[in-house]
Amino acid sequence: MGDWYYWHREHRGTLLAIFAFVVMFAIYSFNHPVGLNANVATTAANKGVLLALVAMAQTVVVITSGIDLSVGAVLVLANCLASRIVLGDTISTGMGVVGVLLVGCLCGALNGLIVVYGRLQPIVTTIATGAVFYGIALALRPVPGGDVNAQLAEALTGKLWLDIPASLVLLVAIIGLVWMPYRRSVIGRATYAVGSSESAAYMSGVPIKAAKFTAYTLSGLLSAMAGLFVTFVTYSGEASAANGSTYTLYSIASVVLGGVSLFGGAGSAVGAVFGALMFRTIGDLMFVFNLEPLWQPLFQGLILLAAISLGAVRLFQVRNRLELYD
Amino acid sequence: MSLFTMRGVSKRYGGARALQDATLSMEGGRIHAVLGENGAGKSTLIKIMSGVVQADAGEMILDGQPVRFRDPAAANRAGVVCVFQELSLIPHLSVADNISISNPPTHFGIIDRKTQRAMAEQALARAGSEDIHPLALVKDLSLSRRQMVEIAKALGRNPRILILDEATSALTASDVANIYGVLKRLRSEGMGLLYISHRMHEIAELADDCTIFCNGRNVASYKAGTKTDNEVVELMIGREYSSAFPPKSPPRSSTEPPLLEVRKLCWTNRLRDISMQGRAGEVVGLGGLDGQGQREFLLALFGVLRGTSGQILIDGAPVNIDSPGVAKSPRIGMALIPEDRKTEGLMLPMTVAENLTFAAMDRVSHFGVVNRRAEQAEIDRIMRLLAVKSAGTGVPVNSLSGGNQQKVVIGKWLMIAPRIILLNDPTRGIDVGTKQEIYQLLRDLATAGAVIVLYSTDYDELVGCCDRVLVLYDGAVKSELVGSQITEHALIASALNMDDKPASNGSAKTAFAEIED
Numbered sequence: 001m002g003d004w005y006y007w008h009r010e011h012r013g014t015l016l017a018i019f020a021f022v023v024m025f026a027i028y029s030f031n032h033p034v035g036l037n038a039n040v041a042t043t044a045a046n047k048g049v050l051l052a053l054v055a056m057a058q059t060v061v062v063i064t065s066g067i068d069l070s071v072g073a074v075l076v077l078a079n080c081l082a083s084r085i086v087l088g089d090t091i092s093t094g095m096g097v098v099g100v101l102l103v104g105c106l107c108g109a110l111n112g113l114i115v116v117y118g119r120l121q122p123i124v125t126t127i128a129t130g131a132v133f134y135g136i137a138l139a140l141r142p143v144p145g146g147d148v149n150a151q152l153a154e155a156l157t158g159k160l161w162l163d164i165p166a167s168l169v170l171l172v173a174i175i176g177l178v179w180m181p182y183r184r185s186v187i188g189r190a191t192y193a194v195g196s197s198e199s200a201a202y203m204s205g206v207p208i209k210a211a212k213f214t215a216y217t218l219s220g221l222l223s224a225m226a227g228l229f230v231t232f233v234t235y236s237g238e239a240s241a242a243n244g245s246t247y248t249l250y251s252i253a254s255v256v257l258g259g260v261s262l263f264g265g266a267g268s269a270v271g272a273v274f275g276a277l278m279f280r281t282i283g284d285l286m287f288v289f290n291l292e293p294l295w296q297p298l299f300q301g302l303i304l305l306a307a308i309s310l311g312a313v314r315l316f317q318v319r320n321r322l323e324l325y326d
Numbered sequence: 327m328s329l330f331t332m333r334g335v336s337k338r339y340g341g342a343r344a345l346q347d348a349t350l351s352m353e354g355g356r357i358h359a360v361l362g363e364n365g366a367g368k369s370t371l372i373k374i375m376s377g378v379v380q381a382d383a384g385e386m387i388l389d390g391q392p393v394r395f396r397d398p399a400a401a402n403r404a405g406v407v408c409v410f411q412e413l414s415l416i417p418h419l420s421v422a423d424n425i426s427i428s429n430p431p432t433h434f435g436i437i438d439r440k441t442q443r444a445m446a447e448q449a450l451a452r453a454g455s456e457d458i459h460p461l462a463l464v465k466d467l468s469l470s471r472r473q474m475v476e477i478a479k480a481l482g483r484n485p486r487i488l489i490l491d492e493a494t495s496a497l498t499a500s501d502v503a504n505i506y507g508v509l510k511r512l513r514s515e516g517m518g519l520l521y522i523s524h525r526m527h528e529i530a531e532l533a534d535d536c537t538i539f540c541n542g543r544n545v546a547s548y549k550a551g552t553k554t555d556n557e558v559v560e561l562m563i564g565r566e567y568s569s570a571f572p573p574k575s576p577p578r579s580s581t582e583p584p585l586l587e588v589r590k591l592c593w594t595n596r597l598r599d600i601s602m603q604g605r606a607g608e609v610v611g612l613g614g615l616d617g618q619g620q621r622e623f624l625l626a627l628f629g630v631l632r633g634t635s636g637q638i639l640i641d642g643a644p645v646n647i648d649s650p651g652v653a654k655s656p657r658i659g660m661a662l663i664p665e666d667r668k669t670e671g672l673m674l675p676m677t678v679a680e681n682l683t684f685a686a687m688d689r690v691s692h693f694g695v696v697n698r699r700a701e702q703a704e705i706d707r708i709m710r711l712l713a714v715k716s717a718g719t720g721v722p723v724n725s726l727s728g729g730n731q732q733k734v735v736i737g738k739w740l741m742i743a744p745r746i747i748l749l750n751d752p753t754r755g756i757d758v759g760t761k762q763e764i765y766q767l768l769r770d771l772a773t774a775g776a777v778i779v780l781y782s783t784d785y786d787e788l789v790g791c792c793d794r795v796l797v798l799y800d801g802a803v804k805s806e807l808v809g810s811q812i813t814e815h816a817l818i819a820s821a822l823n824m825d826d827k828p829a830s831n832g833s834a835k836t837a838f839a840e841i842e843d
Contacts, residue, residue, distance in 0.1 A: 006461035010420065184436045189419070193427060196418035203378070203414035204479075205399030205428035265418035319594055320622075321630045321649075322670070 013259020014271035020257075020307075021278045028281055031288045038163035044284060045165035046157050048277045050229055052171055054247050055254035055276040056179065056269040057222035060215045062255050065195040065264025066115065066122035068216065070130030071223045071251050072244035074107045077137040078227025083146025083237025086228070093149040101224050107133055108220020112213035130244070137239040144238035153232035167229070171273065174225065179269045182218065191215050195264025253300075254279050257307050279304075329354040329518045330375075330406075330487055335384030337370050344370040346542040348384070352487065352535075357509065357519045359529045359550070362539030362562055366757070368522055371539070372489050375520070376408035377401035388487075399428060405486035409476050409493050417465035422446035424464055425479045449482035450475075454508045470498040470616075477505065481512075488512065489520040492755055494528060499615050506531065526555055538562055559758060570762050571790030572769040575607060583642030585777045586746050588627070591636035596622045598802040600636070604746070604777035609768060611792030611812075612781040614821045619801035620781040621665060624748045627779070628662040629653045640746075654685060654742055661685075661739035663732075665750040671735035672723050679705050679719035681734055686741035708737040713763065729760030736764070740771075747771060748779045753787065765791055785814045797821055 008015070032040060054071050061068040078100050086096035107129070114125045160166050182188040190211035193201040201208055226247070231237060252262075258275025260267025282300050286293065330352040337345040345367045352358050362368050373379045375386070377395030386393050388404060395401040398408075415424050422443050423430075431441040446460040455474040464472060473493065480488060490509075494502050509532060513519060523529055529536065533550040538561045546553075546561050553561075586604040591597055597619050604610045612620045626634050629647040637644055640658055647653045653660040664670035672681050682705050683690060690701040705719055712733045716726050723734055732752060739747065749768075753761045768791060772778050782788050788795050795807045797820035805820040 003461055006420070006459060006463070009463060009466070010461075181436060184439075186430055186432060186435070186437060189423060189427070189430065189437060192419060193416045196416045200414045200416050201427075203398060203410060204416070204424075205397065205402060261418075265416070319632050320625065321632060322625070 011268070013261075013266070014268045014274070017258045017271045017274040017278065021274045021281065024278055024281045024285065028284050028288060031285075033288070038159055041163070042157070042159055042165040042167075044280070045168045046229075046233055048280045049167040049171045050226055050233070051247070051250055051254060051276040051280055052273040053174070053222055053226035053229065054251040055258065055272040056174075057219040057226065058251035058255050059258070059260050059267065059269040059272040060182075060191065060222070061122070061219045062252075062260055062262060063191050063195045063264055063267060064212050064215045065198075066212070066215070067252070067262075068111065068126050068219050069123060069248055070107065070111060070126040070133055071219060071226075072246065072248035073130035073133040073137070074104055074220055074223035075227040075230065075247050076239055076241075076244040077107065077133045077140075078104055078224040079230045079234075080137040080141035080146075080237040080239050082228050082231040083148060084140060086148050086152070086231065088149070093152055096149075097152075097228065100228050101221060104220045104222075104224020104227070105217050106220070108217040108223070109213070111220065112216030115216060116209045116212050130248075134239065134241060134244055141237045141239050144236055144240075146237040148231045148235055150235070153235060156229070156232050170229075174222075175270060175273065178218070178222070183268070187211055187214050192265055196266070250276075250279060253304050257304065328352060329389065331387045332371075332375070333385050333387075335371075335374060335381045335386070337374060337379065337381050343542050345374070345381075348539075348542070348544050350537060350544065351547075352518045352520060354486070354518045355513055355516045356534040357513055357521050357532050359521045359523065359533035359536045360539060361523075361529065361536060361558060362757075366539040366562070367542040368539055369491070370542075372408055372491055372520065372522065375401070375487075376406055376489060378408075402428060402483050402485075405484070406489070407480045407483050407485035407487070408489040408491065409480045410491055415464045415472055415476060415479070418463060420461050420463055421450070421458055421467075421475050421478075422460035424475060425449050425460075425482045427479070429483070445482060446478075449478040452481045452508070453478035454504045468498075470501045473497055474501055474505070477508070485517065487518045487520065489522075491522045493521075494523065498617055526558070562758060570758075570765065572766045574609075574793060575769070575773055583639070585641060586627075586779075587639040587642070589637040589639070591623070591626060591634060591638070593622060593626050593631050593634045596801050597626060597634075598800075600796075600798075600801075600803055602796055602803070604779060606745075606775045606777055607772050608793045609772050609778040609780060609791055611788040611795035612779065612798060613785070613788050613795045613807075613817050614798040614804065616783055618798040618821075620798055621750055622801075623798070624662060624750050624779065624781060627653075627746075627748060628660060654744070656742075659743065659745035661742060661744035661747050663735055663739060663747070663749040663752050665754075667732055667735045671738075672731060674724040675722050677720050678709075678714070678716050678723050678726070678734055681723050682708055682719070682738050682741060685738050689742065704741055708740055711740070712737050712767070729756045732756055732760065732764070736767070745776050746779070747776055748781075750781050751783055752780070753782070753784065761787075785817050788812065788817060789814055 034040065054075060057071045058068055081103055082096065082100045085099055086093055111126055111129055114120055114129070115122050118125070156166050156170060158166050160169060187207065187210060190201065190206045190208070191214070193204070193206045194208050194211050198208065254276035255272045256262065256275065257278050258267065258271035258273065260272055279300065282303050283296055286296050286299060291299070328351045332348060332350040335345060335348045348367065348371060350371070360368050360371065370379070374381045377398045377400050388406070393404055395404065395406070416427065419427070425446045426442050431438045431445065443460050450456055450458055450460065453474055455478060458467070458471060458475060464475060467475065477493065494505060497505065509519060521529070521532060529550070535547065536550055537547045538545050538558065540562060584603040585606045588600060588602045591600040600623055602610065612623065614620060622631065625631050627638065627647070629649045629652055638647060639645065645658060647658065650662070652658065668674060683701055686704065687696070690697050690704055709719060714733045714737065715730050723731060726734065736752070753764060768778050768780065780791060789812050792812060793809065795812050795817065797804045797807065797817060799821065807816055807820070
């Protein structure tokens with residue numbers, strides 16, 4: 001068997017997610033009343049990219065076989081902070097962006113420190129820190145409001161040449177400049193190793209602590225990017241608990257749809273990005289088929305169930321019941 | 327000057343003394359075997375050598391320089407590399423990723439996959455396993471192949487001292503033959519090898535020097551071949567080595583239908599028309615080379631496999647066993663001691679008491695409520711019967727030694743008072759003393775009216791324990807040996823699918839040598 005076979009074996013989840021998204025998006029655009037014009041594409045892209053960034057944030061932590069329930073809260077915190085400091089001339093706007101991203105890193109680093117050195121379970125740690133982050137967001141922005149540098153916001157949420165949505169280019173750039181180097185770095189591989197078998201990783205002299213710490217910090221950074229992007233889309237900040245929880249839960253759904261194993265060690269942020277885009281497209285499909293928006297959560301839930309069930313099809317072929325529990 | 331010396335090394339875990347004033351001296355270009363029962367201190371010794379744990383006292387000298395390893399990475403850098411018994415591979419990463427996991431070739435911080443692959447191919451070649459694809463995911467490989475990758479990974483670090491801890495226990499016969507050649511070549515290249523094994527014939531084949539550990543101390547060091555097996559075993563167990571196997575009971579002839587009968591059992595292409603009979607009081611062995619369907623046969627009996635055909639009869643009446651739950655029901659009374667006690671036999675972090683009662687919950691409870699007193703009485707009975715060495719029944723089972731863990735697995739199934747007991751290589755990696763206790767227990771259970779089906783990779787064990795042996799080859803019964811027909815010679819000849827009786831003076835060893843060439 002050739003190299004391509006093993007390549008396919010390793011990236012099966014991601015390839016499946018890409019394929020499913022392409023199919024769904026094709027159905028969507030063929031049935032759209034006005035067809036796929038630039039404005040429709042841009043709006044869809046902006047919504048999709050938002051969730052895609054949070055899904056990437058969730059992925060890096062899930063690969064270590066952890067979970068980050070504070071991604072939504074970091075997003076909200078970044079949004080509230082951005083609505084205060086990403087303003088003014090070029091320099092102060094630039095400083096503001098850096099400041100927001102830095103705060104995201106700090107939030108993630110705090111999670112990492114507690115999980116790695118406090119040896120606490122990721123699930124309880126991130127529930128607690130998430131509440132703290134949300135509390136800070138509320139203090140920064142008790143009532144919705146604020147503003148953001150409109151030029152920057154328009155540039156990043158608008159269209160580029162050939163009507164390509166700027167947000168998509170941004171997403172591709174983040175994948176290329178953050179995810180790809182990370183995945184191929186020593187620390188990125190260590191992240192996979194830790195998630196796949198922590199004891200084996202230790203025995204092999206893999207930097208376990210650094211890998212986990214980096215994963216949580218990166219998760220904070222990506223969540224802050226998403227929060228920044230929310231600000232560019234809404235031109236304001238809002239400390240909304242509902243938004244935070246929704247993004248957290250959707251990020252986990254996207255990760256699963258994207259073929260990332262919740263047990264850790266397998267999957268890719270690219271898969272999760274397509275999982276997120278898929279999840280968004282479900283909502284848009286409702287729209288083109290004139291279904292009541294009220295039904296949206298129900299259908300999203302059903303599609304999620306169906307997707308997970310697909311992953312379980314192989315169980316019917318299992319002849320040795322012990323393999324069911326692997 | 328010796329390559330590596332260890333002097334006065336001691337290590338305590340809590341109150342338990344694992345290693346006491348241990349001394350070891352290794353030369354380059356020689357294979358040094360370390361022998362001892364489980365709990366004799368071998369594992370602690372190699373953990374200290376490879377930096378997994380630190381010694382409380384004593385010194386280690388490598389090339390005349392005192393050394394101290396803070397972690398496995400430090401030991402690796404100094405040239406001491408261990409192939410662990412518990413696999414240290416990352417299942418979701420590729421073979422190449424795994425081989426260079428601790429020190430991948432990088433280019434501006436990014437892993438250089440081309441170089442990595444070349445390194446992997448070279449390491450695999452050095453381990454004699456060029457047939458393993460470097461891009462294959464480790465989780466898709468068989469246990470034996472994974473162990474070969476493990477060895478390749480160790481060689482990829484260019485060790486000066488290579489430690490092999492039970493490295494062959496998971497290997498198939500062809501990989502074992504392969505690895506012997508590799509180890510001998512490494513020796514000739516001047517590497518120092520520390521070899522830990524429970525298999526005497528491997529030590530006879532490979533070792534130049536031997537050191538025996540008993541109760542945390544090194545009790546003897548000698549040149550290989552200067553002591554008989556019997557002397558070695560006596561030193562290991564620190565007591566007289568009497569006949570390891572209990573006497574067999576004379577075969578009974580009976581007109582009753584056999585307790586367990588299997589007719590033409592088939593499953594996919596792995597089991598073909600297997601038929602057997604087991605009468606109460608009999609120990610029936612399953613022999614043959616590893617991986618010829620023995621495990622699948624036991625799993626099929628126990629209701630784990632889907633889509634089997636053929637018939638299973640209990641007391642002459644056909645039964646349909648489609649889950650372990652049915653198999654263990656009082657009507658059938660079947661128990662399976664699984665191959666891998668750590669994953670299939672035990673819930674490691676839970677207590678000894680909890681592990682013992684899992685399978686027998688229905689026997690000590692009423693309407694779903696556990697009768698604590700009845701449960702405790704049962705636990706006490708089993709702990710006494712098996713003489714489990716444990717600091718009470720409330721400690722986690724993973725704090726016990728391997729042999730005692732295996733006793734807990736067996737005890738768990740004795741709780742349901744089984745009539746049919748299936749065992750899948752129950753003595754693998756277990757010390758001699760515990761082995762003897764298990765042999766005696768099996769015979770006692772048979773005498774009390776149970777039928778025992780024992781799969782073992784150890785031919786001596788089949789010869790010593792069994793009244794009848796079915797030798798499997800490629801999923802089918804190759805031959806059935808009864809009573810005095812069960813000899814190591816006959817077992818090996820059938821296992822290798824030799825049709826005719828081999829030359830009468832051909833010993834077991836030569837039979838093996840032929841297949842290896």
